[in-house]
Amino acid sequence: SQKIEQNSEALNIQEGKTATLTCNYTNYSPAYLQWYRQDPGRGPVFLLLIRENEKEKRKERLKVTFDTTLKQSLFHITASQPADSATYLCALVSDTGRRALTFGSGTRLQVQP
Amino acid sequence: GAGVSQSPSNKVTEKGKDVELRCDPISGHTALYWYRQSLGQGLEFLIYFQGNSAPDKSGLPSDRFSAERTGGSVSTLTIQRTQQEDSAVYLCASSLQAGNQPQHFGDGTRLSIL
DSSP: OOEEEEOOSOEEEETTSOEEEEEEEESOOOSEEEEEEEOTTSOOEEEEEEETTOSEEEETTEEEEEETTTTEEEEEESSOOGGGOEEEEEEEEOTTSOOSEEEOOOEEEEEEO | OOSOEEEOSEEEEOTTOOEEEEEEOOTTOOEEEEEEEOTTOOEEEEEEEETTSOOBOTTOOSTTEEEEEGGGSOEEEEEOSOOGGGOEEEEEEEESSSSSSOOEEOOOEEEEEO
């Protein structure tokens, strides 16, 4: 069956360090992968989309990589700040025909000042 | 407004009652999605609408759940004969088109079934 896996344990890091979050998927062949941020009590907010032919995508302090051989995406936040504390979700479109996103369960990031 | 709007933001009801949740998508977005998020869990797809096409209802958990989208804009998710396991946050999103477009989410309706 198709699965999207994110580390369910919270990631705690010190301010200024780089946070790296992992998204692994099985039995998908996605052309795109998306990352969202979700704060408590709010809906997810779109951050980045990366295509299968893009190895890396950057936006300000954010960087996403996409390895279709490993079936993995890494999400990096450099020079992390306490305001980056949130849950980060990866998502992709199933290649079975349904055109809605399937989300991972998310990884909670806590940046300590 | 500029974003996706959902109402009510909170709904408490007794088991067995029917509830209606409303979503106003971003103007011009042809795709509209409903998801459910239980406490501490990921988003569970329920249904999506794309333009005038028949909706994809494959995520609806039972026939007590239904949704409609009138005039290609506002959508209503209806849950009949609510059960306690229906308690969750119901999130609506819209995008320019279905598929790999970024989705814009509302802040959800928190539904509590007593």
